[in-house]
Amino acid sequence: MTAITAGAVMALREKTGLPMMECKKALTESNGDEEKAILWLRENGKVKQLNRTDRTTEFGRVGIYTDGDKGAMVEFKCESAPVTQLEEFISLADDLAKVLAENPSITTAEELLAQPSNVKAGSTLGDLKDDMFNRIREVFNVGRMIRVEGSTGGYSHNSSTVSGVLVEVEGDNAAAVRDVAMHVAAMSPSVLSKDDIDPALVEKERAILKAAAMNEDSSKPENIIDKMVEGRLRNYYAQVALLEQPFVKEPKQTVAQYAKDNGVTIKNFTHWVIGDDAPAAEEGAEG
Incomplete structure (x- = not known):
């Protein structure tokens, strides 16, 4: 019997969107022949449509998780806008961010998807993604990821422009940090301070x-x-520059002054917009 390599299983998974175990079983039944494995899967009702390389994921949400001493943000993408409103899609985006925040060793999307889900016992995050693919027939991708050690706050904006903001601070005022994150989403600063320009x-x-x-x-x-x-x-x-901008809720003071008045110092921020391949803002220097 032909040995089934991990590479062969992964290649079949990429084409079918099915879980690794299903792909390995199909290859085993087909003596390692990928085309026969795909036929076996289709004959057994496991896959109705193959992934195509021209299917693009231009929509999505940004999952955010913060708990006071760490935070994470994950871009979770799909093919159509209506899917971004599904409760299970939103839940998985948030779960991806929480798992990333709680596991500092994760550095790739593959490592993240291999982790157990917080919302469905006995399933990995990848299992939930694959299950959605099999039912909804859309491709789902994990895009950008960031994890921050330290006090953080975040904001996810999901109306006409879909974006996510993660703000790293010194100090403890969750409401104020969220206000700053909302300001970033609205005003799209490029850098933290004028010294970073x-x-x-x-x-x-x-x-x-x-x-x-x-x-x-x-x-x-x-x-x-x-x-x-x-x-x-x-x-x-x-x-x-974020720190120099008039604060949206109180334009008579700068963002830096608002933060200071509320007991926090803004250290960094990250702002992503779905559909923008590069981060909308780079991490700045401390300010």
Whole structure:
């Protein structure tokens, strides 16, 4: 009898979306021949449609879990918008985040999916994903993942734009941290503080502002023009740097001041938007 390798089982799983044990059984019954294994699965009602490489997962949700001393965020993707509203899809997205938060050794989607589920005893996260595929006939993928040690808060936005935010802080005020996470989702800052902005971009903006100021009134001394430019640069900082932005719930104070008044210091944030292949914000320096 032909030996069934783990690679062969994984390849069949990728094509059929079925659990590993089902794939291994099919290969065993077919003496390791993949095409015969697929035929065996179809004849036995195990799979109705093969995965196609052109099936894209452009929709999804961001599962978030925080518990005071750690947090995690997982992007869980599917093929259509209606599926993102299913209770089982939402539950699995959140379960993925919780399991990741509780297991610091996990570094890949495969390792995460191999873990036991918190919501269905005796099943792995991968089993639940495969079960949804077999019933709903959509491809599901785990996308980006992040885990943070330390005090965190998060917010998942699931209306016109689907996104998730994880904020790392020093201090203990869950409501305030959630407010900051909601602010990030609404305002989409690029970096944490103005010190994190690429100096080349700052110089480019400074040159543009200086030219504009001189066009307004070329008779003004250069030192006055320079002061005007530095003042206007603050508006630029407020567009891209979280700590410099006016807080959405109280625009008279910055996000940094709001956090300080509520006993927290914002250390980092991560903002993902479903459909954006790269994170919408990079982790910044402490501020």
